[in-house]
Structures are given as structure tokens and as C-alpha cells.
Amino acid sequence: MQDFKEHKRKFDNFLNGIKGNEKIAIVGHANCLDGTSSAILMHEILRKKYPNLPEIEVHFASYAFGSLDNLTKIFHKKEIEKVFLVDLGVDQSLLDELERMKSKFDVLLIDHHPLNPNLKIDDYIIKTRSFDCTSLVLYLFGEKLVDFKDWTWLSCVAAVSEFSWHSKDNLEFIQKHNPTYSPEDPNSELLNLVKKMNNTVNYYSKDSLKSYQIILEKDFKKIDEISKEVSEELDNKLEDFEKNAERHFNKELYFYSLKSNISIGSNISTVLSLRHKGSTIIIFAEDGNKIKVNARNNGKPTPYSMNELCNAGIAGLENAMAGGHAPASGASVKKKDLETFKRNVIEFVKSKISK
Numbered sequence: 245m246q247d248f249k250e251h252k253r254k255f256d257n258f259l260n261g262i263k264g265n266e267k268i269a270i271v272g273h274a275n276c277l278d279g280t281s282s283a284i285l286m287h288e289i290l291r292k293k294y295p296n297l298p299e300i301e302v303h304f305a306s307y308a309f310g311s312l313d314n315l316t317k318i319f320h321k322k323e324i325e326k327v328f329l330v331d332l333g334v335d336q337s338l339l340d341e342l343e344r345m346k347s348k349f350d351v352l353l354i355d356h357h358p359l360n361p362n363l364k365i366d367d368y369i370i371k372t373r374s375f376d377c378t379s380l381v382l383y384l385f386g387e388k389l390v391d392f393k394d395w396t397w398l399s400c401v402a403a404v405s406e407f408s409w410h411s412k413d414n415l416e417f418i419q420k421h422n423p424t425y426s427p428e429d430p431n432s433e434l435l436n437l438v439k440k441m442n443n444t445v446n447y448y449s450k451d452s453l454k455s456y457q458i459i460l461e462k463d464f465k466k467i468d469e470i471s472k473e474v475s476e477e478l479d480n481k482l483e484d485f486e487k488n489a490e491r492h493f494n495k496e497l498y499f500y501s502l503k504s505n506i507s508i509g510s511n512i513s514t515v516l517s518l519r520h521k522g523s524t525i526i527i528f529a530e531d532g533n534k535i536k537v538n539a540r541n542n543g544k545p546t547p548y549s550m551n552e553l554c555n556a557g558i559a560g561l562e563n564a565m566a567g568g569h570a571p572a573s574g575a576s577v578k579k580k581d582l583e584t585f586k587r588n589v590i591e592f593v594k595s596k597i598s599k
Contacts, residue, residue, distance in 0.1 A: 245384065245413060246372075246376070247372075248384070251370045252385055254367050254368070256385075258350070258367075259293065262293075262297075262326060264297065265296075265298065266325045267301070267323055267325050268326050269301035269303065269319055269328070270283050270287060270301070270302050270303070270328045271304065271328070272330050272331055272332070272452070272456075273305070273306075273330070273332050274305055274449075274452045275304075275306070275452055275507060276331065277405045277438075277441050277442050278377050278402045278405065279330065279378075279452070280445055280452060280455055280456050281379035281398050281399065282330035282354070282378040282382055282402070283456060284395070284398065284459060285386065285399065289382065289389060289390055292386075293389060302453065302456065303315060303318075304453065307334070307336075307565055309337075309338070309565070310341075311334075311338065311341070312334060312338050312341035312345050313345075316345045316349075319348070325349060326349060326351075328352050328354065329353045329355070330354050330355070330382065331356070331377070331379070332353070332355055335355075335359065335360040336357065336360050336566075337565040337567050352368050354372075354378055355370070355372070355378060356373065356376050358374065358569065359371050373411070374569045375406070375407060375410045375411045375414060376408065377403055377406035378402075379406075380403045380414060383399035396421050398459070400417075400418050400425075401437055401438050404434055404438045407571065409427045430518070439475070440467050440468065441467070442510075443467075443474035443475060443478075444458060444459065444466075444470050446508055447473070447507075449506075474508065477504055477508060478511055482516070485500050485512065488500070493594070496523055496593065497523065497590070498525050498526065499528065500525070502527050502528065502529045503529075504529070509528075509529045510527075510574075512527050512538070513525045513526070513527045513538040513539065513540040513572070514540055514572075516540075517540040517541055517542035517571075517572075522543035523541065524539065524553070525540050525541070528582065531576070533579060534576050535577050536576055537557070537574055537576065538574050539554055539574065540571060540573075541571060542571060548592075548596040549573075550571060551568050551573040552592070554575040556588055557577075557586075557592070561577055561578070562578065562581075563578065564576060564578070564585075
């Protein structure tokens with residue numbers, strides 16, 4: 245992992261600075277397997293190093309405006325002193341809220357999403373490369389501190405879900421613990437487990453603490469039950485996609501409006517990006533008065549950045565936000581702005597494929 249020693253130095257300094265009676269909070273990325281796994285691994289590290297700590301607060305946050313400000317108010321009332329933000333690319337869309345939180349508490353950000361150039365890098369910011377997912381990073385940070393034999397599987401699951409195997413070192417780590425795993429095998433045992441975990445996280449998209457607790461307790465019976473229900477819904481929507489998706493530029497670009505009671509936009513975009521390699525898959529799903537957007541392209545190499553695409557899509561739109569990685573990104577726009585978002589994306593893709 246690039247800059248691992250420097251990243252671990254920052255982590256160790258922050259961790260070693262905790263007093264045994266301090267109140268600690270962990271905030272993970274909501275409705276995200278890496279965010280859930282990161283929160284579990286961070287909790288495990290803290291509990292093993294400081295067994296007498298008061299109960300650790302665990303929360304999950306989305307990239308909606310006000311997410312960090314609301315948590316800052318909660319933490320202030322509860323007299324929280326230190327906060328771990330894990331797998332949260334809040335510097336992209338919530339930089340002001342991040343700065344306000346940092347002014348109130350000691351905050352360590354550990355994240356692998358693209359860096360906002362306006363974010364000041366200091367000893368409280370750990371930003372890794374996109375394919376060095378936060379769960380894998382935390383596992384490696386705590387490997388010599390905690391007996392992680394019970395959680396190696398989870399770090400590998402998160403790494404596969406985040407396509408961390410694109411890095412040779414990360415693939416070697418995954419295969420060390422899963423010798424039969426191959427990224428090219430769609431039926432691998434590890435990939436099947438990834439799907440089950442993702443299904444569980446998405447099933448409880450409105451309450452990430454529930455999926456956190458189920459995975460923390462390793463309740464695989466419950467995970468199997470949930471996954472079966474989600475898989476059936478996913479299969480139905482995948483079939484509907486092939487019939488009803490909008491197609492542009494000779495299938496270079498797909499738009500699909502998802503209607504489901506389960507948050508499976510990310511699942512669908514991932515599956516379809518593997519099925520339609522090299523094409524950009526964009527899934528729209530209603531979320532109150534907003535439209536949630538999932539964009540993915542699994543081309544090798546990616547023909548253009550999904551992060552840039554989503555940011556181009558929200559250009560000029562009020563109260564819209566976007567962020568993510570080159571192969572996978574997301575956005576949130578008002579319902580009334582959906583058609584404008586589509587037009588912006590079409591123009592962006594047109595500009596890229598005409599070069």
C-alpha cells in the first residue's frame with residue numbers, strides 16, 4: 245500500500261492519544277458494505293486496545309447536507325471527545341461541515357475516496373488510493389494490535405466489493421486468505437459472500453445500524469434470509485432493465501429508473517456494469533423529494549471517470565451533490581432536475597467519445 249508507514253504513523257498517534265475514560269464515536273458511510281465493515285473493524289481495534297472505554301457510539305452518515313452538523317450536535321450533548329470518520333468522503337461535498345466538526349472534537353478521517361484539493365492534509369487526515377478500501381486499511385493498521393482471525397473474511401469481502409483487487413498487493417492479500425479466489429470467476433465462493441453482505445446492507449439502507457449489528461454478530465442465518473429476498477428483487481429488476489432502459493450512443497450509455505422498496509441501485513449498477521462491460525450504467529431511484537443516482541462503468545480501463553460524469557451532471561443544479569470513484573460514483577438531485585441531469589450527462593459522454 246502506497247504511503248502505508250505514514251498513514252499508520254498518523255493512525256497510531258491518534259489511537260495512542262486516547263485516554264482510558266474518554267468518550268469515543270465512530271461514524272461510517274451509511275448503506276455501504278465498506279462503511280459497515282470499517283466501523284466493525286474500528287470498533288474491534290478500540291475495544292481490544294482500551295477494554296475499559298465507556299460504550300463506543302456507532303453512527304452512520306450519508307452525504308446529505310446537514311449529516312455531519314447533526315452528528316456534531318448529538319456528540320456535543322453526549323460529551324464525545326474523539327471521533328473516527330471511516331470510509332466517508334465528506335471532504336468532497338461536506339467540507340464545511342467537516343471543518344466545523346473538527347473544531348469541536350478530535351477527529352480522525354480515514355477514507356479512500358478522491359481527495360478534495362481544498363482539504364488540508366494534516367495528522368488527522370488519512371487519504372488512501374481509491375482501491376485501498378478503508379476496511380482493508382483498518383485491518384492492516386490493527387493486524388499486529390488485534391487478533392483479527394475472526395474478521396479476515398470481512399476485510400476480504402469489503403476489498404472485493406470495492407474492486408480493491410485491481411491493485412496487485414491487494415489481490416495477493418485476498419488470495420492469501422482465499423486461495424481459490426479469482427476476479428474473473430463470477431461464481432466464486434468469496435464473491436457469493438460479497439453479494440450476501442451487500443444485500444444485507446442494502447436491505448437496511450434506512451437503518452445501517454441494523455445491518456452493522458447483524459454482521460457484527462455473524463448472524464449468517466439472518467443474512468441468508470435477507471439475501472434470498474433481495475436477490476429475487478434484483479433478478480426482477482435486472483430483467484426489467486433489459487426491456488426498459490434508455491440507451492444512448494449505441495449502448496455506450498444506459499439510463500434506468502428503478503422502482504423498488506429495497507435500496508438496490510448500487511447492486512444493479514455493479515451487476516450490469518459487468519454484464520455490459522465498457523458501457524456506463526446509470527440507475528435512478530426516488531428518495532423522498534430527491535433522486536439518488538448510481539453510476540458505474542467496469543471497462544478496463546474506465547473510458548472516463550464516473551466521478552467527473554456525476555459532477556458534470558449536477559453542474560448548475562441547486563442543492564445537488566456528487567462524489568465517488570473513477571469506476572463508480574453517485575449523486576443526489578431534486579426530482580424536478582432529473583431531465584437536466586440526464587442532458588448534462590449526455591453532453592459529457594458525447595464530449596468524451598467524440599475525441
